[in-house]
Amino acid sequence: MKDWIQSMDKMVLSxxxxxxxxxxxxxxxxxxxxYxxxxxxxxxxxxxxATIGPIILISTMTIGVVGVASQLEPMRFVLVLCGVFLILLAVFK
Incomplete structure (x- = not known):
């Protein structure tokens, strides 16, 4: 089990x-x-x-976007950021 956790991507684990x-x-x-x-x-x-849910959402999205940022072309990264923005807009409106 310890080897499995150590072999995981740290961002995915987070x-x-x-x-x-x-x-x-x-x-x-x-x-x-x-009770x-x-x-x-x-x-x-x-x-x-209700305050914990969005905090978890934003945190996991941030970790995911940071993890993917180095692997994407600039235009695709902009599209990912737009998608994240639209998700957050939908959650908070």
């Missing part, structure tokens, strides 16, 4: 670990909401969780 963290936060929030059994507290927990 993106995967961020997603594992995000998924764990989602599960923890779900169990917390069920609290109160609509006002559930909305508060959900609002906290």
């Amino acid at each position: 993106m995967g670990l961020l997603r594992v963290f995000g998924g764990s936060a989602e599960l923890l929030a779900a169990f917390t909401i069920l 609290l059994n109160d609509i006002k507290k559930a909305v508060a927990v959900n609002s906290i969780l």
Whole structure:
């Protein structure tokens, strides 16, 4: 297992670990909401969780774009950045 992790691309490992963290936060929030059994507290927990999701998204996108940047032609890189911008625009609007 240790050799498998060491052989992985560090950026891919970082993106995967961020997603594992995000998924764990989602599960923890779900169990917390069920445990609290109160609509006002559930909305508060959900609002906290709503800030974590976009942070994870932006972080993984940044790592991915930085990792791919050196392998792309300049025009393709501009297109990737435009795509990331449109995704973020859709998420925050």
